[in-house]
Amino acid sequence: MAAGGTGGKTYSFKVVLLGEGCVGKTSLVLRYCENKFNDKHITTLQASFLTKKLNITGKRVNLAIWDTAGQERFHALGPIYYRDSNGAVLVYDVTDEDSFQKVKNWVKELRKMLGNDICLCIVGNKIDLDKDRHVSVEEAESYAESVGAKHYHTSAKLNKGIEELFLDLCKRMMETAQAEERLKGNGASQSASSRRGVQIVDDEPQATPAGGCCSSG
Amino acid sequence: MSNKKDLGADELSECVQDFYQNLADRLMGHFKGSSESVEQVMDQVEKYIMTRLYKSVFCPETTDDEKKDLATQSRIRALHWVTIQMLCVSMDEEIPEVSENVVKAITDIIEMDSKRVPRDKLRCITHCSKQIFSAIRTTKNEPASADDFLPALIYIVLKANPPRLQSNIQYITRFCNPSRLMSGEDGYYFTNLCCAVAFIEKLDAQSLNLSPEEFERYMSGQASPRCSSSEGDWARADQAPAATNPFLAQLNHNLEVLSGLSSRQESLMEAAHSLQADLLSWPQSVQREVNGILEKYPLEVPSRTVSAIDANNVDNDNLPPPLTPQVFAG
Numbered sequence: 248m249a250a251g252g253t254g255g256k257t258y259s260f261k262v263v264l265l266g267e268g269c270v271g272k273t274s275l276v277l278r279y280c281e282n283k284f285n286d287k288h289i290t291t292l293q294a295s296f297l298t299k300k301l302n303i304t305g306k307r308v309n310l311a312i313w314d315t316a317g318q319e320r321f322h323a324l325g326p327i328y329y330r331d332s333n334g335a336v337l338v339y340d341v342t343d344e345d346s347f348q349k350v351k352n353w354v355k356e357l358r359k360m361l362g363n364d365i366c367l368c369i370v371g372n373k374i375d376l377d378k379d380r381h382v383s384v385e386e387a388e389s390y391a392e393s394v395g396a397k398h399y400h401t402s403a404k405l406n407k408g409i410e411e412l413f414l415d416l417c418k419r420m421m422e423t424a425q426a427e428e429r430l431k432g433n434g435a436s437q438s439a440s441s442r443r444g445v446q447i448v449d450d451e452p453q454a455t456p457a458g459g460c461c462s463s464g
Numbered sequence: 465m466s467n468k469k470d471l472g473a474d475e476l477s478e479c480v481q482d483f484y485q486n487l488a489d490r491l492m493g494h495f496k497g498s499s500e501s502v503e504q505v506m507d508q509v510e511k512y513i514m515t516r517l518y519k520s521v522f523c524p525e526t527t528d529d530e531k532k533d534l535a536t537q538s539r540i541r542a543l544h545w546v547t548i549q550m551l552c553v554s555m556d557e558e559i560p561e562v563s564e565n566v567v568k569a570i571t572d573i574i575e576m577d578s579k580r581v582p583r584d585k586l587r588c589i590t591h592c593s594k595q596i597f598s599a600i601r602t603t604k605n606e607p608a609s610a611d612d613f614l615p616a617l618i619y620i621v622l623k624a625n626p627p628r629l630q631s632n633i634q635y636i637t638r639f640c641n642p643s644r645l646m647s648g649e650d651g652y653y654f655t656n657l658c659c660a661v662a663f664i665e666k667l668d669a670q671s672l673n674l675s676p677e678e679f680e681r682y683m684s685g686q687a688s689p690r691c692s693s694s695e696g697d698w699a700r701a702d703q704a705p706a707a708t709n710p711f712l713a714q715l716n717h718n719l720e721v722l723s724g725l726s727s728r729q730e731s732l733m734e735a736a737h738s739l740q741a742d743l744l745s746w747p748q749s750v751q752r753e754v755n756g757i758l759e760k761y762p763l764e765v766p767s768r769t770v771s772a773i774d775a776n777n778v779d780n781d782n783l784p785p786p787l788t789p790q791v792f793a794g
Contacts (some may be wrong), residue, residue, distance in 0.1 A: 257499065261646065264610075269513055272609065273607070273609040273611075277607065291607045292594070292597045292598060292601055292607060292608070293597040293600075293601075293607050293608040293609075293613065294607040294608065294609050295608060295609055295610040295613050295652070296649050296652040296653075298649075309582050311652075312646070313610075313655075314609055314610035314611075316610045316611050316613070316614035317610075317611055317613070318552075318611060318615075320663075320670070320671040321614060321659070321663065323662075323666065324614075324659040324662055324663060326782055327659050328655060328656060328659065328663060331646050381762075430661075436476050
């Protein structure tokens with residue numbers, strides 16, 4: 248009742264895109280939002296902020312994808328970017344072990360800062376270069392599971408796995424949002440400050456992250 | 465609001481944000497969930513109340529915003545030596561269009577301070593960002609990613625040194641309608657600006673790929689990366705200045721112009737001195753001339769006869785005798 252008009256409600260989600268310099272973040276989102284890859288005729292001015300409108304089981308979803316600067320020197324700025332985001336897409340290059348290591352660092356940080364409110368997707372990009380693979384499928388998938396994230400394999404070049412990745416992410420974010428709404432419906436009678444990054448009561452931690460993000464010291 | 469002058473900035477922000485939230489909720493009920501109309505109304509509401517409140521809530525005395533402004537300003541000034549190459553910015557300012565974009569971006573970000581409404585300030589940031597995007601696009605011929613955009617924005621902020629940067633950021637954070645700030649495109653550019661400022665504050669040798677010694681030398685002004693990368697280059701550069709370094713050539717040209725200026729200045733001074741001497745001698749020569757003329761034609765004042773009608777004894781004889789009263793009989 249409190250979350251009135253849920254039927255016609257439009258969900259707005261903010262998703263941050265994290266990943267090292269040349270893992271193909273930009274290609275990934277351009278492929279998803281414009282369906283283009285290394286196209287000479289890309290008219291888009293920029294690929295750092297892109298939006299996509301979706302319709303999932305009759306609900307409208309506005310997806311805003313925030314690209315972040317992946318260079319090491321900007322690492323400390325991460326928290327400014329991913330504040331208030333609903334989801335994070337962490338991209339690594341399957342041929343580059345280092346980029347996977349970076350993803351692990353980000354996961355630790357995100358869990359520490361945002362807890363379980365954020366839906367994480369770990370994405371191994373460039374599977375078209377599978378013969379040069381340096382990150383094993385098993386390792387990546389078991390790591391993802393251990394931190395409560397989902398793992399995907401994509402190729403921006405071949406347009407593989409990208410649509411599924413974002414669709415899945417949206418569904419998970421909707422579930423999280425609905426769970427929050429229910430909590431709010433039970434607790435406070437009026438949505439006093441729903442937009443101001445209100446912190447919902449923590450659930451039990453689903454899984455102990457392998458990276459030890461919960462180390463209280 | 466006027467009776468809440470003693471409140472801190474955070475409480476003021478809380479008041480305004482609560483107001484936005486309550487009004488938005490009510491409007492949502494009124495318009496039956498048409499979020500577009502609600503947004504339009506909210507924009508106007510923000511415009512009205514923030515224009516009225518601007519003077520009392522922008523950079524309020526209860527905060528240290530002003531101190532931070534000054535700190536950031538002098539920090540940016542101290543970093544004037546940072547080059548586009550150190551930041552790895554993918555903009556080529558040699559291309560006329562790009563350098564035009566850069567100038568416009570700088571103008572836009574400086575203009576932010578002159579706006580009152582948070583949303584208008586945000587729009588300035590967005591315009592600035594769009595200019596940066598077209599500059600990157602022209603240079604690289606592909607859409608700009610955040611990897612390109614953030615360094616470029618940092619470069620623009622360093623070049624522009626926008627007035628009251630921290631105050632403006634705080635003001636937008638406190639009083640902007642949150643739906644804009646959190647998820648919209650404007651919010652993304654604003655976040656990047658916050659990142660740029662955070663980066664500038666914490667910038668050190670490592671973040672520019674410099675050695676700590678080099679960084680110190682640049683910061684203290686002992687060396688400048690523009691002219692030479694090390695002192696050893698000075699000697700070499702001296703021999704063929706024009707060929708080795710465009711900056712040295714420029715420097716030499718400037719020196720020539722300056723020495724030309726100084727010689728002109730000197731001749732001007734000479735002329736002024738002679739004019740002064742002339743002016744001093746002029747009254748003397750005039751005096752001399754006057755004296756000469758006076759000598760030549762001595763002053764002869766003809767003694768004039770003073771006519772004094774009433775004086776005694778003067779031509780009394782010529783006058784007829786005064787009339788005497790005559791008595792007639794009768």
